[in-house]
Amino acid sequence: MKNRIRELRERKNLTLVELSDLLFKTFAIKISPDLLSKYERGDRKAKSNTLSGLAYIFGVPTDYLDGSKTIKSIVIDGVLDRVKMQRIYFKVSEERGGYPVEKLKNHIEEEMKSNFITFLLSDAYKEKLGIDDESLNVRISEAIRLISNAVLLRTDTDNFSPSGIFHQLILDADSIGQEFESDDLDFSTISEEQIKTINELLPSIRKIREQAKTAFEQLAKDKNINPETGFERMTRESLNN
Secondary structure, eight states, rough: OOOOHHHHHHTTOOHHHHHHHHHHHHHHOOOHHHHHHHHHHHHOOOOOOHHHHHHHHHHHHHHHHSSOHHHHHHHHHHHHHHHTTSOTTTTSSSSGGOHHHHHHHHHHHHHHTSSSHHHHHHHHHHHHHHHOOHHHHHHHHHHHHHHHHHHHHHHHTTTTHHHHHHHHHHHHHTTTTTTTTTTTGGGGOOOEEEEEEEEHHHHHHHHHHHHHHHHHHHHHHHHTTOOHHHHHHHHHHHOOO
């Protein structure tokens, strides 16, 4: 497992002496140029605080810097972590409404092949925008966010099944204008005129929300589709048993 310290140092046009000085000035980590050279060759292994300092200077994840992961594997793990935080039924069988991790990984792999994600994580992206490797952490975070949203949509809709799509449409309809009625809305940050406008519009917004929700529910009924997710089916069956 070869680390990327030398590769990233040379990309930033830093000498070993300059990198040593930068580590000390930024983090008060005193590492000689000779020891840094040994880290680069793999003759010595950097301590965790040194590795973190170098990763910060280069703007990359530590597990990319030490060579233990590729950009692709970091993104996949990041998406899985993010998606798992919003799902509670990965270990449940698919028949009972669960969503296998392997299926998730397949979705992630498919999304990673999209033209924009491929471009975002490539050297061509930073060259076209004239940015350096300090943007890698930012680009990885953005890729994780975009892929997570796409994968979550697929799981929310049971991978675009008719019942899942209608379930999502009904949820979306039911959320129309909810942000204006949220307890999190800080009225101290908006003017009295804006508050007046919101209060005047709310009755109409509520009516539109109810009409939209009812319309999607009726359309699902007309098409003989049950807008219920696998997880909801599993929960209902568990309560009935």
